[in-house]
Amino acid sequence: MVLNNFRYLLPKFVNGPSRWCIKKKITPNQLSLFGFILSVLAGVAFAFPNVFLYNYSYITNNIWWWWACVPPWLFFISGYIDVLDGTVARNSGMVSKYGAFLDSTLDRIADAVSLIGLMVGGIIWPWDKTINYLIGFISLTIILMISYTRSRAEIEGLSMKGIGFMERAERFFILIFIYVIEWAVFAIEEKFGNGHQTLWVFPVLFLIYTAFCTLTLIQRILFSYKNLQKI
Numbered sequence: 001m002v003l004n005n006f007r008y009l010l011p012k013f014v015n016g017p018s019r020w021c022i023k024k025k026i027t028p029n030q031l032s033l034f035g036f037i038l039s040v041l042a043g044v045a046f047a048f049p050n051v052f053l054y055n056y057s058y059i060t061n062n063i064w065w066w067w068a069c070v071p072p073w074l075f076f077i078s079g080y081i082d083v084l085d086g087t088v089a090r091n092s093g094m095v096s097k098y099g100a101f102l103d104s105t106l107d108r109i110a111d112a113v114s115l116i117g118l119m120v121g122g123i124i125w126p127w128d129k130t131i132n133y134l135i136g137f138i139s140l141t142i143i144l145m146i147s148y149t150r151s152r153a154e155i156e157g158l159s160m161k162g163i164g165f166m167e168r169a170e171r172f173f174i175l176i177f178i179y180v181i182e183w184a185v186f187a188i189e190e191k192f193g194n195g196h197q198t199l200w201v202f203p204v205l206f207l208i209y210t211a212f213c214t215l216t217l218i219q220r221i222l223f224s225y226k227n228l229q230k231i
Contacts, residue, residue, distance in 0.1 A: 015087070028085040039079075042071050043114045118206075123203075142217050150163070165215055175209065
């Protein structure tokens, strides 16, 4: 909902790459699959926080600082391609129902893979594995239901665009943000705090993230309840 106010800026970032893709005969579906692969790689990287997120070597050796950025950058680029494939489809006249179906399906799988990666990595709730998975699965269920409610309501003829605080773009950027915050706190504490780690940063921010996702689901259910009776 919030980022919809900035959609007018998107052409500045995607029109050039879109023209290049069309010139090279790269199809929207190929872009969707490539973005999906990157999102899966990001999810796998999330599952290994001791390799990427909590790796002291990138602090002691500045040459390797970029190593910690691998998961969020993979995740970010996959999101950018998710925007680009739609632009290529529209600009090339290759918009199709199957392309929309494929893109939406891959998005849902990518959402699941990223959350599962965080669960396997154990950073959602590092003190207890059971609670870690419980929070993760609750969050995953809510996120999938946010997408399902929009799809189901639009089948019934109700437009759900802009309904709810946490649409996919907001969820995407906030998840990157809290991961980067955890990375920054770890780096600062390792560098200046004698190796002490504040483990509660990511769990607290993730719980807030899940709470806002829950609010979004409730908003969509209430909006559907109110408006589907009028159709």
